[in-house]
Amino acid sequence: xxxxxxxxxxxxxxxxxxxxxxxxxxxxxxxxxxxxxxxxxxxxxxxxxxxxxxxxxxxxxxxxxxxxxxxxxxxxxxxxxxxxxxxxxxxxxxxxxxxxxxxxxxxxxxxxxxxxx
Amino acid sequence: xxxxxxxxxxxxxxxxxxxxxxxxxxxxxxxxxxxxxxxxxxxxxxxxxxxxxxxxxxxxxxxxxxxxxxxxxxxxxxxxxxxxxxxxxxxxxxxxxxxxxxxxxxxxxxxxxx
Numbered sequence: 001x002x003x004x005x006x007x008x009x010x011x012x013x014x015x016x017x018x019x020x021x022x023x024x025x026x027x028x029x030x031x032x033x034x035x036x037x038x039x040x041x042x043x044x045x046x047x048x049x050x051x052x053x054x055x056x057x058x059x060x061x062x063x064x065x066x067x068x069x070x071x072x073x074x075x076x077x078x079x080x081x082x083x084x085x086x087x088x089x090x091x092x093x094x095x096x097x098x099x100x101x102x103x104x105x106x107x108x109x110x111x112x113x114x115x116x117x
Numbered sequence: 118x119x120x121x122x123x124x125x126x127x128x129x130x131x132x133x134x135x136x137x138x139x140x141x142x143x144x145x146x147x148x149x150x151x152x153x154x155x156x157x158x159x160x161x162x163x164x165x166x167x168x169x170x171x172x173x174x175x176x177x178x179x180x181x182x183x184x185x186x187x188x189x190x191x192x193x194x195x196x197x198x199x200x201x202x203x204x205x206x207x208x209x210x211x212x213x214x215x216x217x218x219x220x221x222x223x224x225x226x227x228x229x230x231x
Binding site: 109 | 166
């Protein structure tokens with residue numbers, strides 16, 4: 001079955017360390033996204049990528065970095081520069097970010113819960 | 118970009134229809150209305166979307182007013198498993214600065230009780 005996989009499900013990081021969250025999709029989707037969710041809040045966009053080797057900052061990109069070397073993969077690195085990294089991180093993909101069909105049917109992964117200890 | 122307004126919470130009895138409203142008074146002609154839901158500690162799930170006609174699928178129905186300034190998501194026979202946060206989102210306009218991104222607000226917490 002096609003889908004989007006995030007790993008690990010839970011992650012603990014010491015202060016000052018970088019950590020990378022994995023996101024892989026086998027849906028042949030062009031676009032991929034990273035969101036952050038804090039308790040009781042909506043989702044905030046960190047980075048997004050519409051095609052391979054290209055990505056754009058979202059609303060809260062500071063302290064994060066991404067790469068898109070393959071269509072299937074969009075890893076997110078939470079760097080030590082991110083002041084409050086403890087959050088629920090969600091990766092999503094969509095077939096086409098260009099709205100050729102008006103289709104914003106995002107598929108989300110199950111999320112990674114990051115805790116700084 | 119068009120903003121949406123949803124009530125913060127709603128209750129519904131199991132087996133009854135759940136009608137979740139959303140206001141999007143600044144929506145423009147080429148912007149779609151999307152609905153997602155998020156069950157606790159999971160990723161959001163796409164439910165339905167529409168432009169101006171009413172839409173129905175196996176999960177829900179979407180009723181969009183003729184002026185497109187508001188819409189209602191209808192879960193015809195709510196179950197306990199429908200308890201979730203429901204997000205109403207207007208897709209950004211083609212070519213705008215937010216093109217290609219969805220913005221999730223706070224949504225409506227729907228609680229279905231026995």
